[in-house]
Amino acid sequence: MIDFSSDVKTLPSAAMRQAMASAEVGDEQAFEDPTVNALCARVAALLGKEAALFAPSGCMCNQIAIASWCRPGEEVIADRSAHIAWFESGGPAANAGVMLNTLDGDRGRFDLAQLQAALRPRWRHCPLPTLLAVEQTCNLGGGAVWPLPQLQAVAAFAHSEGMHTHMDGARLLNAVIASGVAASDYAAPFDSVWLDLSKGLGAPIGAVLAGSREFIERAWGVKQRLGGAMRQAGILAAAGLYALDHNVERLRLDHQNARALALGLSQIGGLMIDPTTIETNLVFFDVDAQVLGFDAATFASRLAALGYKMGPFDARRVRAVTHLDISAENVQQALAAVAKVCAG
Numbered sequence: 001m002i003d004f005s006s007d008v009k010t011l012p013s014a015a016m017r018q019a020m021a022s023a024e025v026g027d028e029q030a031f032e033d034p035t036v037n038a039l040c041a042r043v044a045a046l047l048g049k050e051a052a053l054f055a056p057s058g059c060m061c062n063q064i065a066i067a068s069w070c071r072p073g074e075e076v077i078a079d080r081s082a083h084i085a086w087f088e089s090g091g092p093a094a095n096a097g098v099m100l101n102t103l104d105g106d107r108g109r110f111d112l113a114q115l116q117a118a119l120r121p122r123w124r125h126c127p128l129p130t131l132l133a134v135e136q137t138c139n140l141g142g143g144a145v146w147p148l149p150q151l152q153a154v155a156a157f158a159h160s161e162g163m164h165t166h167m168d169g170a171r172l173l174n175a176v177i178a179s180g181v182a183a184s185d186y187a188a189p190f191d192s193v194w195l196d197l198s199k200g201l202g203a204p205i206g207a208v209l210a211g212s213r214e215f216i217e218r219a220w221g222v223k224q225r226l227g228g229a230m231r232q233a234g235i236l237a238a239a240g241l242y243a244l245d246h247n248v249e250r251l252r253l254d255h256q257n258a259r260a261l262a263l264g265l266s267q268i269g270g271l272m273i274d275p276t277t278i279e280t281n282l283v284f285f286d287v288d289a290q291v292l293g294f295d296a297a298t299f300a301s302r303l304a305a306l307g308y309k310m311g312p313f314d315a316r317r318v319r320a321v322t323h324l325d326i327s328a329e330n331v332q333q334a335l336a337a338v339a340k341v342c343a344g
């Protein structure tokens with residue numbers, strides 16, 4: 001099965017496993033794991049921040065950040081498509097007691113005017129907005145990249161309103177490779193930012209959350225509370241270091257493969273996609289049931305029967321993701337299979 005359903009499906013390579021097996025380790029939560037310490041220092045430097053912590057998942061990084069910045073009853077402003085709103089099992093409410101005020105951005109990216117319009121009056125009847133959260137790249141926005149000036153504008157406004165700013169950088173390095181903007185430049189307007197090691201970077205587990213030394217100290221308390229403090233986690237951090245050494249530049253190939261996939265899909269009758277919108281490795285397209293006589297779920301199951309997995313998102317939408325276990329040849333093979341499914 002060639003799996004386009006997510007970039008979390010990458011398997012650790014033999015060389016990555018070798019790095020994991022030979023990692024020097026210690027007690028992570030006592031700061032005695034040299035490999036975790038090295039990973040945190042490396043990511044903090046990459047993101048231009050003072051300090052960082054290692055977490056088992058990106059979800060936990062978002063949850064730690066929200067609970068570190070906000071008190072119960074306060075409000076987080078984010079795009080309506082945000083991972084924190086859709087896919088964290090109500091974590092912002094359950095773990096931090098906050099409300100989400102969601103905006104209708106353009107493929108996950110809202111502008112300054114929308115943010116300004118969303119701000120409620122500072123009045124004791126209203127929840128206090130304390131955190132602005134953005135996603136770079138936007139997952140449900142189809143991997144769209146926020147332009148740096150737009151990020152700077154919304155973050156500067158949030159700061160002027162006394163809010164903190166958080167970047168969900170699950171795929172930040174995809175944005176970096178696509179745009180040529182440095183990770184530290186994207187991260188600079190944000191008080192906390194994290195990146196995922198287990199998506200396109202190909203590590204089996206892990207994410208790193210960065211910010212000021214003071215923020216990371218507070219964040220450690222939440223990490224402990226959520227059960228995210230670990231022991232000999234250097235085995236996992238070694239995979240992350242390996243990924244940063246070997247799997248960043250090659251994200252360019254994933255983006256090329258995504259564009260080729262989108263272009264091919266756009267030429268198949270009954271599928272709808274604008275290939276010019278593909279900036280990174282996420283490809284969302286629509287299945288037109290009026291033309292094809294079946295919906296996205298049926299499309300995906302018929303395609304899976306031919307050996308290619310893509311993810312139906314709702315009745316119309318399908319998500320296909322390129323990653324390091326998908327080659328240019330796999331893309332052409334998948335397009336042939338998709339054409340076969342659509343031809344009935």
Ligand SMILES: *Cc1c(COP(=O)(O)O)cnc(C)c1O
Nearest residue numbers: 057058059083135139168170196
């Ligand atoms: C995957 C993802 C997360 C969660 O990361 P996990 O490591 O899977 O917990 C958060 N935000 C975005 C945008 C993601 O794509």
